[in-house]
Amino acid sequence: xxxxxxxxxxxxxxxxxxxxxxxxxxxxxxxxxxxxxxxxxxxxxxxxxxxxxxxxxxxxxxxxxxxxxxxxxxxxxxxxxxxxxxxxxxxxxxxxxxxxxxxxxxxxxxxxxxxxxxxxxxxxxxxxxxxxxxxxxxxxxxxxxxxxxxxxxxxxxxxxxxxxxxxxxxxxxxxxxxxxxxxxxxxxxxxxxxxxxxxxxxxxxxxxxxxxxxxxxxxxxxxxxxxxxxxxxxxxxxxxxxxxxxxxxxxxxxxxxxxxxxxxxxxxxxxxxxxxxxxxxxxxxxxxxxxx
Numbered sequence: 001x002x003x004x005x006x007x008x009x010x011x012x013x014x015x016x017x018x019x020x021x022x023x024x025x026x027x028x029x030x031x032x033x034x035x036x037x038x039x040x041x042x043x044x045x046x047x048x049x050x051x052x053x054x055x056x057x058x059x060x061x062x063x064x065x066x067x068x069x070x071x072x073x074x075x076x077x078x079x080x081x082x083x084x085x086x087x088x089x090x091x092x093x094x095x096x097x098x099x100x101x102x103x104x105x106x107x108x109x110x111x112x113x114x115x116x117x118x119x120x121x122x123x124x125x126x127x128x129x130x131x132x133x134x135x136x137x138x139x140x141x142x143x144x145x146x147x148x149x150x151x152x153x154x155x156x157x158x159x160x161x162x163x164x165x166x167x168x169x170x171x172x173x174x175x176x177x178x179x180x181x182x183x184x185x186x187x188x189x190x191x192x193x194x195x196x197x198x199x200x201x202x203x204x205x206x207x208x209x210x211x212x213x214x215x216x217x218x219x220x221x222x223x224x225x226x227x228x229x230x231x232x233x234x235x236x237x238x239x240x241x242x243x244x245x246x247x248x249x250x251x252x253x254x255x256x257x258x259x260x261x262x263x264x265x266x267x268x269x270x271x272x273x274x275x276x277x278x279x280x281x282x283x284x285x286x287x288x289x290x291x292x
Contacts, residue, residue: 013129014138016198017122018145023191024085025146029153030184031095033290034177036245041174044101046245053239056108063116071121078201081125084118085195089188096181125201154290161287171274173282247292248285257288
């Protein structure tokens with residue numbers, strides 16, 4: 001049994017990349033839970049939402065393969081990671097500037113371009129920076145930081161909306177959504193700056209002499225079986241955006257959340273300043289949806 005002194009610590013680069021993922025997920029989740037209600041506000045529904053998510057995830061998946069192969073070739077993982085995060089951080093807040101729902105397809109696609117470019121090189125950078133004995137712990141830490149950001153993002157979105165409603169006097173819910181999306185650039189910029197100044201790549205091999213090729217023959221049978229399982233699982237999976245869209249519909253039809261808010265004096269006083277019942281219901285839906 002090894003002593004505590006022999007337990008290896010998670011390397012600094014993994015910790016820094018964990019914070020990068022935290023900041024990025026905060027920025028993403030300030031926007032993502034509110035996209036269904038924003039699409040509805042722009043006059044579209046579930047079909048367009050499906051197109052948005054289908055195009056976005058297909059783009060990310062295909063680029064994951066390409067960027068992984070390229071990063072193995074050029075051995076400049078940090079550069080690809082920086083490019084990927086920078087694209088997403090700049091493009092994502094532009095959701096607040098769209099004037100038609102179809103434009104969100106372009107925004108989401110370009111956002112996923114960034115994700116597709118960065119994900120494989122980032123994972124490779126983590127793998128090359130840690131000893132095999134703590135590889136699981138290192139990836140576990142990174143995923144944990146990623147999920148912390150996924151929790152903080154919706155909370156920050158709600159706080160941002162409340163500040164816009166209560167302190168800036170914004171009465172139009174769509175305008176409040178737009179500003180929330182635009183302000184998501186702040187954690188995105190923090191992620192990019194963290195990569196620029198704190199991520200150090202120790203591997204200086206430029207990969208010269210290696211050709212860019214891809215073949216499943218180079219992987220063992222166990223890994224190929226795992227890929228098959230992933231394909232089958234993904235065929236039966238659907239975007240969380242559909243669940244959020246359905247939740248929004250259920251909230252609107254049931255009126256249960258509106259009834260709860262009406263019984264809480266401070267909340268009822270805040271919401272009552274937003275015009276008729278339809279406008280008040282819209283504000284309540286917007287504030288409640290990120291909590292889901």
